[in-house]
Amino acid sequence: MSFLSLLARNRLALVGLIVMGFVVLLALVTPLLPLADPDVTNTGNRFLKPFSEGTLLGTDHLGRDLLSRLLWGTRLSLAVGFAAAVIAAVLGAAVGIVAGYYGGRVDNLIMRGVDMLMAFPYILLALAIVAALGPGLLNALIAVAAVNIPFFARNIRGITVGIAHKEFVDAAKLAGMRDARIIVSEVLPNVIPVIVIAMSTTVGWMILETAGLSFLGLGSQPPQADLGSMLGEARSALITNPHTSVVPGVMILIIVMAINLLGDGVRDALDPRLRSGALTRPMAATTVRRKGPVPVPEGENVLDLRGLETQFHVKDRIYRAVGGVSWGVKPGECLGIIGESGSGKSVTALSVMGLVASPPGVITGGAVHYKGEDLVGAPYERLRSLRGREVAYIFQDPLATLHPLYKVGDQLVEAIRVHHHVSDKEARAKALGLLKDVRIPNAESRLENYPHEMSGGMRQRVGIAMALANDPEVIIADEPTTALDVTVQAQILSLLDTLRREKGLAIVFITHDFGVVAQLCDRVAVMYAGRIVEEGPTQMVLDAPAHPYTRRLIACVPELGEGKRELHAIPGLPPAVNDLPPGCAFAPRCDKATEACRQGEIALEAHGPRKLRCLFPETELEAAQ
Amino acid sequence: MGSYILKRLVSAIPVLLGITVIVFAIMALIPGDPATAILGSYATPENVEKLNRDLGLDKPAVQRYFIWLSNMVQGDFGRSFSLNRPVLDEVLDRFGATLVLAGTSFVLCSLIGVAAGVVSAARQYGFADKAITFVVLLGISIPSFFLGMMMILIFAVQLRWFPASGMWPIYGDRNLLVLLDHLLMPALALAVVATGVVARLSRSAMLEVLRQDYIRTARAKGVPERGVIWRHALRAAMVSIIPVLGIQAGFVLSGAVYIEMVFQWPGVGRMLVDAILKRDILLVQGGVVFVAACYVLFNIVVDVAQSLLDPRIKT
Ligand code: SF4
Numbered sequence: 001m002s003f004l005s006l007l008a009r010n011r012l013a014l015v016g017l018i019v020m021g022f023v024v025l026l027a028l029v030t031p032l033l034p035l036a037d038p039d040v041t042n043t044g045n046r047f048l049k050p051f052s053e054g055t056l057l058g059t060d061h062l063g064r065d066l067l068s069r070l071l072w073g074t075r076l077s078l079a080v081g082f083a084a085a086v087i088a089a090v091l092g093a094a095v096g097i098v099a100g101y102y103g104g105r106v107d108n109l110i111m112r113g114v115d116m117l118m119a120f121p122y123i124l125l126a127l128a129i130v131a132a133l134g135p136g137l138l139n140a141l142i143a144v145a146a147v148n149i150p151f152f153a154r155n156i157r158g159i160t161v162g163i164a165h166k167e168f169v170d171a172a173k174l175a176g177m178r179d180a181r182i183i184v185s186e187v188l189p190n191v192i193p194v195i196v197i198a199m200s201t202t203v204g205w206m207i208l209e210t211a212g213l214s215f216l217g218l219g220s221q222p223p224q225a226d227l228g229s230m231l232g233e234a235r236s237a238l239i240t241n242p243h244t245s246v247v248p249g250v251m252i253l254i255i256v257m258a259i260n261l262l263g264d265g266v267r268d269a270l271d272p273r274l275r276s277g278a279l280t281r282p283m284a285a286t287t288v289r290r291k292g293p294v295p296v297p298e299g300e301n302v303l304d305l306r307g308l309e310t311q312f313h314v315k316d317r318i319y320r321a322v323g324g325v326s327w328g329v330k331p332g333e334c335l336g337i338i339g340e341s342g343s344g345k346s347v348t349a350l351s352v353m354g355l356v357a358s359p360p361g362v363i364t365g366g367a368v369h370y371k372g373e374d375l376v377g378a379p380y381e382r383l384r385s386l387r388g389r390e391v392a393y394i395f396q397d398p399l400a401t402l403h404p405l406y407k408v409g410d411q412l413v414e415a416i417r418v419h420h421h422v423s424d425k426e427a428r429a430k431a432l433g434l435l436k437d438v439r440i441p442n443a444e445s446r447l448e449n450y451p452h453e454m455s456g457g458m459r460q461r462v463g464i465a466m467a468l469a470n471d472p473e474v475i476i477a478d479e480p481t482t483a484l485d486v487t488v489q490a491q492i493l494s495l496l497d498t499l500r501r502e503k504g505l506a507i508v509f510i511t512h513d514f515g516v517v518a519q520l521c522d523r524v525a526v527m528y529a530g531r532i533v534e535e536g537p538t539q540m541v542l543d544a545p546a547h548p549y550t551r552r553l554i555a556c557v558p559e560l561g562e563g564k565r566e567l568h569a570i571p572g573l574p575p576a577v578n579d580l581p582p583g584c585a586f587a588p589r590c591d592k593a594t595e596a597c598r599q600g601e602i603a604l605e606a607h608g609p610r611k612l613r614c615l616f617p618e619t620e621l622e623a624a625q
Numbered sequence: 626m627g628s629y630i631l632k633r634l635v636s637a638i639p640v641l642l643g644i645t646v647i648v649f650a651i652m653a654l655i656p657g658d659p660a661t662a663i664l665g666s667y668a669t670p671e672n673v674e675k676l677n678r679d680l681g682l683d684k685p686a687v688q689r690y691f692i693w694l695s696n697m698v699q700g701d702f703g704r705s706f707s708l709n710r711p712v713l714d715e716v717l718d719r720f721g722a723t724l725v726l727a728g729t730s731f732v733l734c735s736l737i738g739v740a741a742g743v744v745s746a747a748r749q750y751g752f753a754d755k756a757i758t759f760v761v762l763l764g765i766s767i768p769s770f771f772l773g774m775m776m777i778l779i780f781a782v783q784l785r786w787f788p789a790s791g792m793w794p795i796y797g798d799r800n801l802l803v804l805l806d807h808l809l810m811p812a813l814a815l816a817v818v819a820t821g822v823v824a825r826l827s828r829s830a831m832l833e834v835l836r837q838d839y840i841r842t843a844r845a846k847g848v849p850e851r852g853v854i855w856r857h858a859l860r861a862a863m864v865s866i867i868p869v870l871g872i873q874a875g876f877v878l879s880g881a882v883y884i885e886m887v888f889q890w891p892g893v894g895r896m897l898v899d900a901i902l903k904r905d906i907l908l909v910q911g912g913v914v915f916v917a918a919c920y921v922l923f924n925i926v927v928d929v930a931q932s933l934l935d936p937r938i939k940t
Contacts, residue, residue: 066651116643121875121920124913125647131901131909132654182821208768212883215770216898231771238774239782249771257766281749281835284850355845357836380850388847395845400838405860405935414847450936466846 013265019258027075036065054142076226081207087145092152100160140219198264283359297369301328307364321528329506336521344530392467402451407448415469434465457488527587536610546617700864701913729812734819742827748794764821773814775888790889811888819873830862871927
């Protein structure tokens with residue numbers, strides 16, 4: 001989308017643009033308007049009120065027409081502010097490009113100087129410059145431009161450094177192009193957007209600062225007046241004739257506000273990270289917009305999902321990340337959920353406790369029953385009281401999932417104390433016990449460690465300890481061993497297995513690795529494109545996979561100790577879940593696919609203890625009951 | 626920690642020297658003959674020559690710089706000709722008032738700015754967020770000196786809630802309450818822009834942090850949303866907020882000059898403006914170096930605070 005149409009879509013920026021356009025236009029045509037001379041004094045008509053005869057905005061302490069002075073002053077303020085911005089941008093960019101392009105000693109020297117200048121509180125620096133040059137509008141302009149140069153230089157140097165080491169610059173150098181030409185033809189086009197952003201966000205400041213210097217009497221000198229000095233002169237009559245102050249003050253406010261609105265719009269339009277609207281924060285619980293009936297749970301499952309549907313709504317697209325998934329776990333049982341990344345397995349797991357980032361996540365259908373209670377759409381406070389206490393999570397990368405700035409001991413204590421009214425001391429004793437439970441050596445001193453001070457394996461043990469903190473009934477482990485090396489992985493798996501047997505925990509284990517499933521899980525569900533394609537007791541599925549996708553997954557498992565396991569052996573990619581083909585989603589990658597597979601919905605059918613969603617299974621299963 | 630502070634103090638020395646060099650270099654820009662500039666064009670040649678000698682202007686620049694520097698290190702910032710007293714005495718007298726004003730503003734902008742940013746982020750796109758965003762936009766667009774004047778007009782002249790100017794009443798007691806009475810309006814007027822900047826940055830820092838995995842972990846533990854926002858997210862966001870607070874400290878310290886003019890506050894800023902208008906160069910030099918040096922030292926405090934907050938920083 002073009003920059004201008006993006007800018008136009010931002011309503012506030014548009015308002016800024018219109019206001020600014022109007023003000024600039026006024027300033028441009030000021031000499032043509034039938035205005036009184038701004039500098040002609042007429043002491044007989046001092047301090048006329050606005051709207052009095054012959055004058056729209058009244059007169060000032062010397063009887064000069066305020067409207068005329070306002071327009072001429074605006075003209076001057078704008079000219080000085082823009083001039084300062086352009087000078088600062090040009091010189092700052094030049095300094096920044098030289099430093100960034102040449103690097104080494106040159107860079108070092110220049111940036112030292114820039115840092116020194118930035119060590120000043122910067123209005124102070126402007127004052128010092130005006131003190132040396134003497135009061136006057138031109139000198140104020142120089143001062144304001146000068147103090148802003150370091151800001152531009154630093155920003156633009158950063159971008160230039162990135163560009164100076166790109167291949168096309170190296171290629172140009174090898175081709176014998178001169179530095180000056182490379183800078184003009186390769187570097188400059190890339191830094192211009194940054195210069196524009198920096199200018200649009202600082203020109204408002206520069207107008208304010210020059211107005212400020214004039215206000216102090218250090219800028220424009222009488223009788224010439226910019227908005228700042230109008231305000232400065234009006235100050236002595238503030239109480240008796242406030243309109244002489246309000247008129248120029250409001251004008252500055254309008255100008256700077258319009259520029260700021262416009263500047264924000266420009267920045268949003270040019271900054272790709274903000275463009276996608278990526279910076280939205282997830283809310284406390286996933287949004288629920290459930291249509292259709294609430295399914296009832298089956299059997300004696302402690303946790304039971306029926307027909308769960310979770311979608312991501314991004315702008316006008318809908319990604320069906322989870323498209324009607326059902327499974328359940330009994331106490332003491334371990335269920336494996338396996339699939340490639342993007343198969344919806346993690347989103348399924350996070351949906352249980354409403355932890356899918358929302359926006360953009362929305363649960364649109366199905367039910368999650370915990371001990372018979374439906375959690376989809378349960379009040380937030382209820383959900384929160386169950387989180388960590390009844391159903392706990394272990395996440396993948398504990399360096400990212402533990403808070404980096406709190407000691408692990410404090411994080412464990414917090415986990416306990418959000419659910420139990422115990423003293424800090426009791427909680428600390430419990431935390432120590434937890435660390436011992438997960439076999440962390442020197443547990444006592446480990447409590448005082450920050451996450452970054454531990455090894456990956458130790459951190460994941462802390463993650464497990466935290467999940468165990470409130471003796472939950474169900475643990476949902478989302479790829480807990482993926483980030484770890486093979487030996488540590490095996491230790492963590494056997495730890496989880498022991499804990500399950502000791503405490504009778506139900507475990508839902510999310511992974512992309514059949515090797516892990518084989519070691520730990522009683523049953524396994526295979527997910528593809530947001531749906532379960534096969535489910536059954538682990539051993540049966542491993543011995544005789546029925547779905548072509550399952551067979552391929554199993555074929556990917558290397559012998560133990562062969563390092564990282566990945567699913568690169570399956571050609572093709574999983575389909576985008578906003579654009580699913582009709583019929584079997586796996587068809588494009590399946591070598592057994594026929595026309596029939598692409599026709600319509602294929603149901604997940606039960607075959608004894610197993611379930612399958614495929615027309616041409618790899619092995620014959622018992623007939624459906 | 627002690628060694629870290631020491632290390633930062635040592636690393637501040639070149640910055641402080643750099644500041645003196647820059648100030649000296651700027652003052653060397655003075656066009657024409659400074660003595661003539663000071664004395665005016667009607668001065669007799671004898672007077673000009675005498676002043677040049679007094680100011681040491683007959684020596685080469687490098688030598689003058691080192692004389693100036695070594696005198697300053699010994700606490701001799703020279704003598705202000707317009708006030709006829711030592712520069713350092715005057716600066717110290719005035720600096721206290723500026724410190725009270727700027728310090729209060731700094732506390733206000735930090736507390737209000739961070740709180741507004743946090744609330745804004747937590748209620749993104751909600752009513753509170755929109756209201757805060759609008760007020761912030763207004764705040765960063767209004768010139769502080771105009772805001773100060775309007776506050777005087779409304780709260781001092783119309784409503785008579787606060788005195789219009791000064792730090793102390795001309796007659797009467799000088800106690801904390803009286804000071805607060807005089808301080809509130811100027812401190813607020815000075816804090817507004819910085820508050821807006823802090824609020825904006827805090828909002829985006831919070832939005833960035835709230836997307837992190839450890840926030841999801843906190844929620845998965847069952848931490849109430851209040852704790853997630855104020856304990857988990859804000860703590861992490863502070864790491865990027867604190868450097869901005871450091872910059873705002875410089876902003877209120879130097880921006881105080883406008884407010885001191887509007888509210889007749891007896892601080893360094895007003896002293897500097899008077900000195901500039903009277904071309905009292907030594908007073909300007911001394912005042913600028915002194916305030917800039919204080920700011921450099923304050924930034925060490927900021928760095929130390931940052932290292933206390935973030936255990937990942939090597940101390
Ligand atoms: S339904 Fe057809 S395309 Fe899909 S997995 Fe089975 S055989 Fe392959």
